Amino acid sequence: MPWFYTVVDANFTPPSGIQYEILEQVYIPNYNLLLEAEAFRITGNPLNNLCDGGTDYRLPNPCDPNDPNCMDSGGGGTGGGGVNTNRPQGAIRVFDINLMDARPLRRAMVVAKNFLKIETVYTDDAGRFTCTKNFNRVTITIKFKNNHAQIKGLRGARLWQLFFPVEANLGRLRGELNNIDRTIFRNDEVRSRGMRHWVAATVHNNVLEFSDMANPDELFLPNNQIKIFISPGASAASAPMFVQRGPVIPEIHKLYFFRKFIANLSLGNFALYYYSWLPSHLSRLVDIVFGYNKVLELLDSDDISETIFHELVHAAHYAKVGGDWWHNFVNSELIEGANNDGTDWDTYGHGNTERSPIIALGESWAGI
C-alpha cells in the first residue's frame, strides 16, 4: 500500500493499527471561501469562475452583490437572493430497466471534497442529499455503503478495490453546485466502469427493498454491515457470510471458491501472485458474492434483484441459525461443488450424499 493523503476533521480518530502521520494542522472555514480561494491560487489552481471570470479573488471584477456566486457578497456565496449555490446538493438515481424509470438511490454515502475540505452525507429515500459546507469547487463521489451493507467491486486485477466500497465519481464540479442531478445508467459492456456502478447501485437499493418487504414478516438481515462483492469475472452467486462468521473457509476449497465466484479467468502474470494471496484473504472481505458476467438479456434490473433477494434470504437465514449451522451448510456446498466441478451437478451435488439434506433445506429456504 502506498501512502494516502487526506484532510480530516480535527476530532477524527484514525482506526487502531493504522500507521499515520499528521503533516499539518490547518484551519478551514466552512462558510467563508476566501481562504480556500487563496489556497487554490497559491497552489496554481486559480478559480476562474469567480466574479465574472477574474482569476484572483482579491481583485474581482465589479460584480453584482446579489449574485450568489460573487465572493464579495458575504458569507461565501450566501448573499443576495438567498440561494446558496456553493453548497452541494442534488439527487442521485439509478435507472431501472424493467420499469424504464430512474429510481432514487436510497441512503447511499455521498462524499464532497476538494484538497482542503471534505464532507460526508447520505442520500435520503428520495435519493436527495444536502451538504452543509460551502465549496467553490468540489469532487462528488457516491460510495455504495451504509449501515446495512457495503457493495465491493473489482475490475481487472485491481485487487485493492476489495477493501473499499464501489465508488462512482461524478467529477470535479464548480459553478452552481446546488442542483446536481445524476442518473446511473447501465453500460452495455460487462467489464466497464459504468456497468460496475450500475450493478452496485442496483444491488445497493436491493438491500433496502429487501428489508422493507421482509421485516414485516420478521425476516431480518444480520445487524452487522453485510459485505456484498460484485464481480464481472464470474456468473454465480452465493452467501457464505465469511465476514459475519470469521475467516473459516477451508484451505482446500479456496481456489474452487475463487474460480467459481470471483474470477473464472486468467488474470495474467501480474496477478499470479495475488491468485494465491486473494483466496486466503477473501474470507475476511465478503459475505455475499454476485457475479454479473452475463449476456445483457439476463442482466436487467429484475434479474439482479431476483438473485440478490435469494442471497439476502440466505443472509437472514444465517442470522437465525448462526455460525455453526452455516459452516456446515457452506462447507457442504463447497465440497459438492468441488466434487462436481464443471458438471451440471456443480454446487448442490447429486442429492444422495450425507451433505444433501442441509443443502436441500438451505436452498429451499432461500427459494421462497
Ligand SMILES: [Zn+2]
Ligand atoms: Zn442459494
